[in-house]
Amino acid sequence: MFTVLFRTIILYLLVVVSMRLMGKKQIGEMEPFELAIAIMISELASLPMQDTRISITHGVIPIITLLTLQSLLALFQLKSEKMRLLFSGKPSILIDKGKLDLKKLKDEKFNINNLMEELRMQGYYNLSDIEYAILETSGRLSVIPKTELEPVTKMDLKIKPAQESLPITLVLDGKVNFKNLIIANKDESWLNQMMKKNSVSSIKDILVAMLDSKGKFYCQLREKNK
Known part of the structure; x- marks a missing residue:
């Protein structure tokens, strides 16, 4: 039993790492050769999990080989237009x-x-x-x-809005993110002022507090405090 558990954990972690190294793509956005490799990796991992008579190395080695092959193909495609056409085709x-x-x-x-x-x-x-x-x-x-x-844009209407930025989470589940405070060029004193302005007595009462994409302070309290 423990052997099966151990093999499953190892192969699961190997497959997760392999998929992660293949890049951040959804299944529907994979190129044909990437999808083929992903399917083959999942099949290779499932066999040693189901049959303990199969050596775990018989699953690990082919998975690493396929991952290496995929990485090499991706590199060749970056370097060569002909390789891109051969493996990915064209629109x-x-x-x-x-x-x-x-x-x-x-x-x-x-x-x-x-x-x-x-x-x-x-x-x-x-x-x-x-x-x-x-x-x-x-x-x-x-x-x-x-x-x-085509949809009308703000440029078409000659509107010049301020550029929006990424929202920055300052407090999450009652805990201050000091790193994000620094990124936002704010400090604890400013945060305390915003809490008073929003009638918040304690950091622990906050579910989430952030600077939104327009630079405005947004705060939501926990359910029990509503």
Whole structure:
């Protein structure tokens, strides 16, 4: 029993580290060769977990080999355009200047119903509204609408808003994050002033306090204090 537990923990940690080293990508955003390696790694890890007669090294060595292979392929793709085309392919334009490219749809095994579904999910209901639709190498569809249908931006309206920044958490679950206070160029004295301004008697009463993306102080108390 302990042998199985020990093997499972080791293989689980190895798979997690492998997936982490492969990069921060969702399954739907993986390139074909990345998805193939991810599936193979999961299969290789499951076999030694289920069958104790199989040496754990028979799972560890292939996983490390595949991880090394993936890292090398990723490096080659960074260095070579030909390698990128060979392993990842290139994007396909399914709608070009407002017209469907039936040949590209057929080549990509992408029927019109699939295309309409993808367009609806992105908020477009008519083919006549689309200038370009590009099937990316990850399998996701990028849509460029006709110019007159593009959303109006603040620049179009000649509005010059202040640039927003990332929110900074100052207090979480009753504990002050002193590192974030320094990043925000604030100190405990300022925090105490903001607490008084918001009628908060103790740090421990705060569920979360932060500077939002506009630089404003936001505070929420624990449920019991509401």
